[in-house]
């Protein structure tokens with residue numbers, strides 16, 4: 001490791017150049033051994049959260065999925081009430097989960113010049129992007145996170161273009177989680193009286209996938225910044241694999257008096273965290289909740305997480321499902337081209353639940 005450094009505003013060190021342009025990311029900063037947080041990462045006070053220690057999101061054991069309908073019922077209930085739950089005994093092999101976690105460390109352990117080949121500026125395709133923070137051009141304060149984002153098109157494209165340090169393990173994880181994805185979507189749809197997932201529904205619910213590898217290095221003054229600011233996902237469902245460090249917080253009882261606050265999602269070995277995204281909130285006409293969440297940085301450990309965002313296809317038009325409107329529900333959202341919705345999300349800084357207002361009637 002490089003000798004410990006103190007960066008201050010008087011140093012001639014060009015942080016943007018080092019972190020963003022040269023591809024060192026916040027991992028590069030952390031590896032320098034800096035002793036205090038650079039001012040660019042200091043978040044305004046309102047970004048920091050009120051934590052409720054005694055509450056949690058549901059943990060659902062899927063062992064009896066096939067012969068006990070109460071398991072599917074509890075998934076639907078959790079998606080309605082919390083928008084977030086953890087699954088254990090979900091059927092995705094533990095070796096596959098360990099494999100993709102190792103691969104994530106392998107990718108971020110590459111030299112900056114290697115990772116930078118996948119940056120927006122140098123990548124040969126928009127479907128692959130290595131970056132830092134969320135939307136550095138639009139943010140008042142940067143976020144303490146590096147990422148690799150992979151939009152899945154085909155095995156062929158992945159085998160040619162994805163980084164070899166993580167490609168095989170990422171593909172295996174995506175493949176092995178598909179059965180679980182179909183099970184959950186089928187149950188969530190049945191509860192809405194949508195009996196069959198035909199080709200067009202399949203496209204709307206799970207027509208495209210993006211996987212992100214997130215790296216949150218050890219941070220000096222972690223309480224002054226965020227790993228990821230408050231946001232809701234724009235997916236239909238997100239499958240999140242986190243390591244043993246912790247730091248993910250979910251909002252509960254939004255705006256409902258003094259219970260309003262944030263609960264920790266404790267790491268459970270072998271579990272997957274599932275959350276509803278904006279697309280499913282819109283499709284279900286607000287029945288399933290896409291809930292705000294954020295990540296607090298760690299002062300002592302390097303954390304990784306690996307979300308699979310299961311989405312509509314970019315060219316799908318999303319809006320409340322026709323079955324719900326036919327049953328007499330008043331639509332709460334307009335029909336909107338999904339790629340327009342996603343572009344709107346990516347072009348601004350994280351701003352809690354505000355993205356969905358873009359689709360509200």
Ligand SMILES: CC(C)(COP(=O)(O)OP(=O)(O)OC[C@H]1O[C@@H](n2cnc3c(N)ncnc32)[C@H](O)[C@@H]1OP(=O)(O)O)[C@@H](O)C(=O)NCCC(=O)NCCSC(=O)/C=C/c1ccc(O)cc1
Pocket residue numbers: 120126127129134149151208209210212228229231233234235277309311312313314338339340342343346347
């Ligand atoms: C609109 C997409 C994303 C890109 O299409 P494109 O034709 O390549 O469009 P652009 O290259 O013009 O990208 C639009 C904007 O999004 C930005 N962007 C393009 N991918 C990215 C990218 N992975 N990352 C962060 N900016 C990007 C991109 O930089 C650009 O911003 P700007 O340069 O300011 O105009 C297109 O692939 C699409 O419709 N995909 C649909 C499936 C999809 O990706 N769904 C999103 C699931 S991701 C999700 O739910 C949550 C993600 C998330 C991620 C980080 C968090 O901190 C929190 C949450």
Ligand SMILES: O=C(O)CCC(=O)C(=O)O
Pocket residue numbers: 212214228233240242247248293294295304305306307
């Ligand atoms: O790192 C985590 O636990 C969550 C990350 C997240 O919310 C996201 O990538 O959308």
Ligand SMILES: [Fe+2]
Pocket residue numbers: 231232233293
């Ligand atoms: Fe998220």
